[in-house]
Amino acid sequence: MKLNTKKRLQRPVYAMGMGGGGGGGMGGACFIYDNNLQANNTLVTPDVVFQRSIDMNIPLTMDDGRTVNMWGFSDGGGGGMGGATFPSAAMRVTQGQIVHSILSVNMMWAHTIHHHGIEPGWESDGVGHLTWDVRGTSFTYQWRPMHAGTYFYHCHTNTVLHAEMGMYGALIVDPPEGPGTLYENGPTYDVEAFWVVDEIDSSWHTLPWSAGTCGADVGLNDLNPDYFVITGVDGSGSSAFGAAAISPVVQVGQKLLARYICAGYHPQRIDFGGLTGTVYMSDGRPLPNPVQATELRAHSAERYDVIFAPTEPGEYIISTDIIHWVSGEVLGTTHAKVTVVA
Amino acid sequence: MKRRDFLKAGTAGLAGAITGSTGMLTWSPRARAATITKTLYITDGFINQIDGTSVYFRGYSNSSGTLDVPGESMIVQEGDTVEITLVNTLATEHNFVIDGMADSGVVGAFSSRTFSFTAGNPGTYMFYDNANGVYNQLLGLHGGFAVMPQNSSNELYPGSRTFVQQQFWLFHDIDPAWNDRLRQGLTPNTAYVPRYFTLNGLGGRPPGAPGNADPNVNSMIDPRSALHGSIGDRTLVRILNAGLAAQSVHVHGNHMEWLTENGQIRPDVWEKDCLYLDGNRGILDMIYPYDVPPDSWPPATHGEYPMHLHSEMSQTAAGGYYLFGAITDIFFE
Ligand SMILES: [Cu+2]
Ligand SMILES: [Cu+2]
DSSP: OOOOTTOOOOOOOOOOOSSSSOTTOTTOOOSOOGGGOOOOTTOOOOSEEEEEEEEEEEEEEOTTSOEEEEEEEEESOTTOOOOOOSSEEEEEEETTOOEEEEEEEOTTOOBOOEEETOOOOGGGSOOTTTSOOBOSEEEEEEEOOOSOEEEEEEOOSSHHHHTTTTOEEEEEEEOTTOTTBSSTTOOBOSEEEEEEEEEEOGGGTTSOTTTTTTSOOOSTTOOOOOEEEETTEEOSSSGGGGOTTTSOEEETTOOEEEEEEEOSSSOEEEEOTTOOEEEEEETTEEEEEEEEESEEEEOTTOEEEEEEOOOSOEEEEEEEEEEOTTTOOEEEEEEEEEEEEO | OOOTTTTTTTGGGGSSEEEOSSSOBOOOOOSSOOEEEEEEEEEEEEEEOTTSOEEEEEEEESSTTOOOSSEEEEEEETTOEEEEEEEEOSSSOBOOEETTTEEOOOBOTTOEEEEEEEOOSSEEEEEEOOEEEEHHHHHTOEEEEEEEOTTOSSBSSTTOOBOSEEEEEEEEEEOHHHHHHHHTTOOOOSOOOOOEEEETTBBOOOTTSTTTTOTTTBTTTOTTTSEEEOTTOOEEEEEEEOSSSOEEEEESSSOEEEEEETTEEEEEEEEESEEEEOTTTOEEEEEEOOOOOTTOSSOOOOEEEEEEESSGGGGOBTTBOTTSSSEEEEEEO
16 A cells, blocks of 8 residues: 655645625625545545435424424435434444545535544545535545544534534444453443533524624624533433433443543533542543542543442432533533442 | 744853843753843734724733734743833733732833742743733733743653643633723623634634735734644643633644643643633643654645634634634644
C-alpha cells in the first residue's frame, strides 16, 4: 500500500461565501462548503461499512405530551429520507478495523459525519469548513480506530444547530477481546448501560438547517433548554426506567459498565444515587490510575466509562443535573435507574 | 520545529533588564533572575463585530493610542522581578492583579503607578483588573501570564512532561448590553447573555468571509492562536477563560495531555479530547503532542484540523454566524 505521507493540503476553491442564499434570509445558506467536495483518495478495502442518510423529521414525544422534531442519521444509504431514531443508530467496531462511514445526502440540505474522539486523516474528519460539506451526493469517511472506548459521531455542519437537533449516535470501539472487556487487557463487565444526557431548547427545533449561517440572529448564542433527555428518552420523570439499555438490572456479583456521554452544550453533574463506581476511562483513553467516584462533573462531549460492582440489592436512581454555563443554575435533571437484585 | 515565538528574545535574556515594547514580551532560560519591565496603558474604545455592531472595550494596551484586548501575554522566569508601569488614560479607577502574586493597588483616573513583584511558582496565570468586581475583566482588562521554571526551556513546572513550543489560548465571551451600561458608568441590569465569543480577542472568519486571509482579524490563522507543527512538535497550550461561560475545549487530530486545572497539577496525566474550562478565570494547561493522528489510515502526517469549543453556542456571533466564534486551526505541516 502506498502511504500518503507527503500529501499537502489542497486548499479548495471556496465558491460559496455571503450571497447565494441572500444574506440574512431565513431560507439562505452561507459558508457551506459542498462545492469543495473531493473524492476521498485514501480509500482502501474496508473491514466494516456503515451507511447513513438523513432524516429531518423524527418526532420525539415528551412526558408532557408535546412532540418535538429531531433530526438524525438513518441506518441505510441512498440519500433517502425517514427511518432514523433519536439518537441515531450506534456504530460498533473492533479496534484495528478499517471502517467506512458512507454518508448520503440529497440536494435539500448539507451535513457531514464527524466521528468525535476518533482522529482520522483530515479528509475523513468531517469538518465542513476545513474540507467540505456533503450535499446532493455521498461521501465515504475512512478511519481505523486504534483505541477502544466510548465515542460518538455527529454532524459538523452548522454544528451548533445540527448536533442540538439530535444528529448524533453512539460510537463504541471494542478491544480485540470483544464486548465484555472495556479496553485491551482492561477490566471486564457483564452488563452495559448508555447514559447519553442532553438538553433540548424546543424553540430551536423549528429552524431550517442553515439557520443563522448568513448572519440572521436566530438565538443560537443562547440555549434555554426546556426538555432534558437521556439516551433519547425524556428523563425528567421515570420514563427511562423501563429501557434496559438505560436502566439495567444487575445481579450482585455482576459488573455494570455505564458509558456516560455528555451530549449537551451546558455542563452536567451526574450522581450515582448511592452507588460508588470506578472510572476506568475518559474520552476513549484508559486513566493511568482508575478513580472511585459517587458523582462526576462533565462538559460538552466528554465521556466517562464507569464500572459498578454493586453489593447491596436495591434501586439506585442515577440523576444528572444540567447546569447553566454562565449562572450555574440547575436547569433540569434526567433520571435513570439501576436495579440490583440478589 | 517552529521555535519562532519561543525564542524570539533569545539573546536578550542574558541582559539584566528586558523591556517589552510592541513585540511579545517573551522569555528564554537564564542562569539568574532578571528585572522585566513593561508599561501598560489602560485605554478604551470600540471594536466592530461581524454583524456591524460596535462594542465598547477597555484594555491593557501597549501604547496610549491602541486598544489591545486581551493585553499582550507575558512569559517570565521564576524569581524574576517584574516591574509594571500602569498608565491609566481613563476617568475610572483601575488595577492590575495576579492571584497570589501581584496587586498594583488602585490607580486613579488619569494617573499612573509603577510597582513590582517577584514571579512566583511556575505555571499559568491571568493578569486582570478587579477594581470594580468582575466588570473590568469582562470589558477586556485581562491577559495571559506565564512563569517558567528556572533554567528550563521545555517544562511547565519542574519535572513536568516536556514541550518544544508554547502559546496561550485566552477565551472570552461578551454581552454587549453589559459593556454599554459599563461605558456609561452604570451597573448592568440584565441577565448576562454572551453574544460574541473570542479566542485571543478574535473570532473565526471562515473561507469566503471578509478577513479570512488576515491573521489580525481571523482567529483561525492568528499566529497567537493557530497551532503549527510537524510530528513530534509537542506544544504546550496555556488555556484561560476571561469570560463568564464555562466552556468545553475540544481539539481534533490528537488527544491533549491534561497537566493542570486552575493552578493545581493533576495527580495523573489524562489524555482527553475535551477539557472542562471553568468560567470567570478558569485556567488549564495541556500539551498537544503532535502525534500521527492515531486513527488515520493511511497514517497521516499532514492536514488541518480545528480547535473549537464544544459548548457550541460559543461558535456563533450575534445569534447566528456559525464559525465566527472562538475557534482556531491546528496545522500538521
Ligand atoms: Cu448536519
Ligand atoms: Cu464533537
